Amino acid sequence: MISRSALSRGSQLALRSQGASKLAQRGFAAVASPKASYEPTTIAGVKVASRDDNGPTTRLAIVAKAGTRYQPLPGLTVGLEEFAFKNTQKRSALRIAREVELLGGQLSAYHTREALVLQANFLRGDLPYFTELLAEVIAETRYTTHEFHEEVEHIIHLKQAKVNAAAIALDAAHSAAFHTGLGAPLYPTSNTPVASYLNENAVADFAAAAYNTANIAVVADGASQGGLTKWIEPFFKGVPKQPTGQLNATASKYFGGEQRIAKTGPSSFVIAFPGSSLGAFQAETAVLVGLLGGESNIKWAPGFTLLSKASAEAPGAHAYASNYAYSDAGLLTIQINGQASAVRKVAEESVKALKALVSGTIAQEDLVKAISKAKFDLLAASETSGSGLVHAGAELIHGGKPLQVAESVKALESVTAEKLTAAAKALLEGKASVAAVGDLYILPFAEDLGLKV
Known part of the structure; x- marks a missing residue:
C-alpha cells in the first residue's frame, strides 16, 4: 500500500502553491526570460539532465535508446512501449494505476525514431515515488504471455489501422532518405507481418538490450540535482549496467x-x-x-x-x-x-x-x-x-x-x-x-x- 506520508505531501504542496500563485500574479508584467538549458551530470552511473524553476510540478522521464531505428525486428519498439506500466515484480498494473491516481500524477509512454520515452508528470513533493516507479518499470517489468495477447497485441493492431496517408508518406520519405535505421517506419504498417516477428519473448529480449544504464538517460524538468541524487542512487541500483543483446546501431547515411x-x-x-x-x-x-x-x-x-x-x-x-x-x-x-x-x-x-x-x-x-x-x-x-x-x-x-x-x-x-x-x-x-x-x-x-x- 502507498504510505500516508506520500499522499500528504501532495496536500501540503497544494497549500503552498496557493501562495506561490499570488506571487506569480503580481509579477505578471515582468519580462520573462527563457528557461535555462538542461544541465547534464552523472548520478550512480546514470546519465541525468535536469533544470529547476522551483515550480509546483515536476516532469520526469526515462529516455531509452529503443526507438524504431534500433529495433532488430519490426514492431519491437511499439511492443515495448505498450508493456510500459503493466505488471512488474512488485506491483500489478491495477496497483500502479490506483497509486498514481491517488497522487494526481500522469503517466505516458511514447516513442520517436530514436528513443522510447517513459514519462511521469506529478506534484513536486512526490519525486521519490515516481523515481522508484520508473526505475521499477525498466528493471522489473514482467513480459507476460496473457498481457501480450490480451492487451499489447490488440493495441498494436489498432495503431496499425490508424496510420494515415500523411504518416505513410513521412515514413516513405525517411525510407528514401536513409533506407534502414532512421528509415524504419514509426509504426509497422498493416501489410507488415508483425505476428511473425513479435511476441512477449522478443519484447523482453529487446528490453534487456535497451533498458540499462549504458542506453538510458533520466531527464527532469522541475527537480533539483540534489533531489535527483538522493533518489536515483537507491532506486536505480537494480537497473542493469550493461546491455544483454545487441541493438541495431548502424550509423545514418543520407541517400535520397x-x-x-x-x-x-x-x-x-x-x-x-x-x-x-x-x-x-x-x-x-x-x-x-x-x-x-x-x-x-x-x-x-x-x-x-x-x-x-x-x-x-x-x-x-x-x-x-x-x-x-x-x-x-x-x-x-x-x-x-x-x-x-x-x-x-x-x-x-x-x-x-x-x-x-x-x-x-x-x-x-x-x-x-x-x-x-x-x-x-x-x-x-x-x-x-x-x-x-x-x-x-x-x-x-x-x-x-x-x-x-x-x-x-x-x-x-x-x-x-x-x-x-x-x-x-x-x-x-x-x-x-x-x-x-x-x-x-x-x-x-x-x-x-x-x-x-
Whole structure:
C-alpha cells in the first residue's frame, strides 16, 4: 500500500502553491526570460539532465535508446512501449494505476525514431515515488504471455489501422532518405507481418538490450540535482549496467530517392532534404523552416510564409515545413496533404518558392518574421514537456550534451538573407527524398518538379 506520508505531501504542496500563485500574479508584467538549458551530470552511473524553476510540478522521464531505428525486428519498439506500466515484480498494473491516481500524477509512454520515452508528470513533493516507479518499470517489468495477447497485441493492431496517408508518406520519405535505421517506419504498417516477428519473448529480449544504464538517460524538468541524487542512487541500483543483446546501431547515411504508394482517400506528398541534427544545430535550417512555414499563426489569416502563399493557390491542400533532428542526421521536410490535384499544385508552387529564394532576394521583413518564428519554436520546445525534454535525453544517450538555448538563440539572430539563400541553394543542388501517397495518376514525380533524386 502507498504510505500516508506520500499522499500528504501532495496536500501540503497544494497549500503552498496557493501562495506561490499570488506571487506569480503580481509579477505578471515582468519580462520573462527563457528557461535555462538542461544541465547534464552523472548520478550512480546514470546519465541525468535536469533544470529547476522551483515550480509546483515536476516532469520526469526515462529516455531509452529503443526507438524504431534500433529495433532488430519490426514492431519491437511499439511492443515495448505498450508493456510500459503493466505488471512488474512488485506491483500489478491495477496497483500502479490506483497509486498514481491517488497522487494526481500522469503517466505516458511514447516513442520517436530514436528513443522510447517513459514519462511521469506529478506534484513536486512526490519525486521519490515516481523515481522508484520508473526505475521499477525498466528493471522489473514482467513480459507476460496473457498481457501480450490480451492487451499489447490488440493495441498494436489498432495503431496499425490508424496510420494515415500523411504518416505513410513521412515514413516513405525517411525510407528514401536513409533506407534502414532512421528509415524504419514509426509504426509497422498493416501489410507488415508483425505476428511473425513479435511476441512477449522478443519484447523482453529487446528490453534487456535497451533498458540499462549504458542506453538510458533520466531527464527532469522541475527537480533539483540534489533531489535527483538522493533518489536515483537507491532506486536505480537494480537497473542493469550493461546491455544483454545487441541493438541495431548502424550509423545514418543520407541517400535520397523516390517512393510512390497508391492509396485511396486523401493524398500526401513529402519533399525532403538533409536537415539539422541534434548534435550540430544549424541556425540557417531553423530559420528556413520558419520562412517556409505553412501553418498560420493567426486564425483565419493565410500567413506570410512561403508555403502559406503556395497553399492559397490551390484550396483543398495545405503544406507545412518541419526539421526532424536526430543524433547523427536531420531531415528538412515539406509535407502537403489534401486532394490529389490540389496537392500537385501546391507541390509545384512550393518548389518554385524554394527556387525563388536562390534566384531572388529575401525581404528584410520576411527575414525578421522567420527568425522570430524560429526563436519561438526553439524556446517553446524547450519550455514544454515535449521535444525539449526528449531531445535532452537523446543527446545524453548518444554521448552529446543538451542544446544550449541561449547560444542557439544568438545563432538564430545572426542569420542573414545571404546565409538563407546559400542554404536553399545547397538543398536544391543536392539529392531530394520524395514520397507520394494517394492518387499516383495525379501526384507528380520528382522529375516533374525539377528535383534531383
